[in-house]
Amino acid sequence: MKASNNVYLVPFILVTSLFFLWGMVHNLDGILIPHLKKACQLNNRQSTLVDTAIFLAYFIMAIPAGLLLKKWGYKISIVTGLVIAAAGAALFVPAANQRAYEMFLGALFIIGCGIAILETAANPYTEALGAPETATIRMNLAASFNGLAAAVAPIVGSIFIFSGKNYTTERLQAMSDATRNDYLFTEAASVKLPYLVLSGALLLVALLFYLTRIPEIKPAEDLAVPKGNLFSVLRNKHVSWAVVAQFFYVGAQVCVTSFFIRMAEQGAGMDEKTAAWYLSVYGTLFMTGRFAGTFLLRFTTPQRLLFIYALASIVLCAIAILGDGAYVIYALGGLGFFMSIMFPTIFSLGIKGLNEDAKPASSWLIMAIVGGAVLPYLMGTMIDLNHDLIQPGYTIPLICYAVILFFAWRGYKVKTV
Missing domain, CATH: 1.20.1250.20 (MFS general substrate transporter like domains)
Structure with missing residues (x-):
């Protein structure tokens, strides 16, 4: 100031x-x-x-x-x-x-x-x-x-x-x-x-x-x-893919935090109070990852960094699903770090190359947060079907990271109408 x-x-x-x-x-x-x-x-x-x-x-x-x-x-x-x-x-x-x-x-x-x-x-x-x-x-x-x-x-x-x-x-x-x-x-x-x-x-x-x-x-x-046509903007492939990626990103983030406590209890054998403190560490790593990502963007492109972060998230999520003990909680904490830059990066790539259509594209990207209402419900259903086992439910965010990985690999490419 x-x-x-x-x-x-x-x-x-x-x-x-x-x-x-x-x-x-x-x-x-x-x-x-x-x-x-x-x-x-x-x-x-x-x-x-x-x-x-x-x-x-x-x-x-x-x-x-x-x-x-x-x-x-x-x-x-x-x-x-x-x-x-x-x-x-x-x-x-x-x-x-x-x-x-x-x-x-x-x-x-x-x-x-x-x-x-x-x-x-x-x-x-x-x-x-x-x-x-x-x-x-x-x-x-x-x-x-x-x-x-x-x-x-x-x-x-x-x-x-x-x-x-x-x-x-x-x-x-x-x-x-x-x-x-x-x-x-x-x-x-x-x-x-x-x-x-x-x-x-x-x-x-x-x-x-x-x-x-x-x-x-x-x-x-x-x-x-917004100026521009709310529906015709989706004919731009990178916009429609960004909306899909944002839907799955928000869903993944909410899935991870929603079942973090119970995952720590089942997978790492913690009590709920200790698990809550580790959830605080997750939040700290999320904030740290945001600053680290902002710094790293000086040396690489947003799509490349998003690809690396999405790939790391897939690996960590697989460890959380297949591992046990302390490795589970470490993997969940790492997800906080690597998810940190996904929302703003997907957003910026989704409106790239647009003029008046940037506003309706932004509206779609904001509305994509409804993924946080849908995907945790699917994850909860999957856990119930697996007799209250939490770890198989983390397959849902794993799939989400795969969608984001594809967006960072090919879906981000600007093909405007």
């Missing part, structure tokens, strides 16, 4: 806090899925509906969020998104009191709608808060707080959500009804404090945004309705 741009400093700090907050929301899901599976007595397929609720909200809100931003501007859009997400987080209290999984899913869907509005507004606003030539620096700095949340959220989950008590089905059935219900309601209640704090933090930031005089930079005219 230049001295002449000090007027942007406070707004930039506030916007950066949004990256951390929605990072906390997403990275608590890796804790929430195994915890609600236990507290609500779910199978694996049912537990992945946590992901479905969040990412389906993103998919549904993609266009409405852009329309809202165009009509109301950055400040009101951000405050609205924060209040909606805070309301969803607060609903965790009645959901936990009733141990009602459907209420948890409804709360998560509301949170997802709020976060979708936040991301739609915060990303372009961050770029607009200062000189265009320093926009990339601002985005990287803000995104680093998203990476920080990936390291912090599992620690919060380990301390405040996980009890460390895991009983087998046989042990639960042997308990009296009163003892079993007391245990399950106690497990469900542990999510109330973290999500109440999250709700309070979201409301506090909303209040700060509302009270602070921030520059109201006019959003671009094409934020909600």
Whole structure:
């Protein structure tokens, strides 16, 4: 930030806090899925509906969020998104009191709608808060707080959500009804404090945004309705392949984190609290990989680096499937590092060589995050079909990495219409 741009400093700090907050929301899901599976007595397929609720909200809100931003501007859009997400987080209290999984899913869907509005507004606003030539620096700095949340959220989950008590089905059935219900309601209640704090933090930031005089930079005219034809752009082969690759990338990332805890328990013999700390290491490696990838792009092309990272991910995923003991958890941690550059790299390759069609292509690439709603459900189904064995389920992200590998090998090549 230049001295002449000090007027942007406070707004930039506030916007950066949004990256951390929605990072906390997403990275608590890796804790929430195994915890609600236990507290609500779910199978694996049912537990992945946590992901479905969040990412389906993103998919549904993609266009409405852009329309809202165009009509109301950055400040009101951000405050609205924060209040909606805070309301969803607060609903965790009645959901936990009733141990009602459907209420948890409804709360998560509301949170997802709020976060979708936040991301739609915060990303372009961050770029607009200062000189265009320093926009990339601002985005990287803000995104680093998203990476920080990936390291912090599992620690919060380990301390405040996980009890460390895991009983087998046989042990639960042997308990009296009163003892079993007391245990399950106690497990469900542990999510109330973290999500109440999250709700309070979201409301506090909303209040700060509302009270602070921030520059109201006019959003671009094409934020909600992109120029170019939304469907004809897919005739460009590299765009359609990028959308496919992005769908599988988001699905792979969510699959890995959703079953990380249970994979560490089964494959590496860890308890849930220890596994949560390793999930924090995974988040740290993800952030490290992003910075390392940015540095390496000075010496190679994006498609070549993506190919190398995808190949490494295939190898590590195979180790996680076939290995046992510490090798499993090391492989999962390595996946965090090598997945780090995939989303932005696929995105940039997907819009390469386009002019007005870049906007509709971007819309497709954003909507491709619906992969995070679909593929974890398939993975959970596969695990259930394999009698609750987690390792075979990691075949799903393995296939995803193979698709990304093909995109980095041939699918990225620009063949515009």
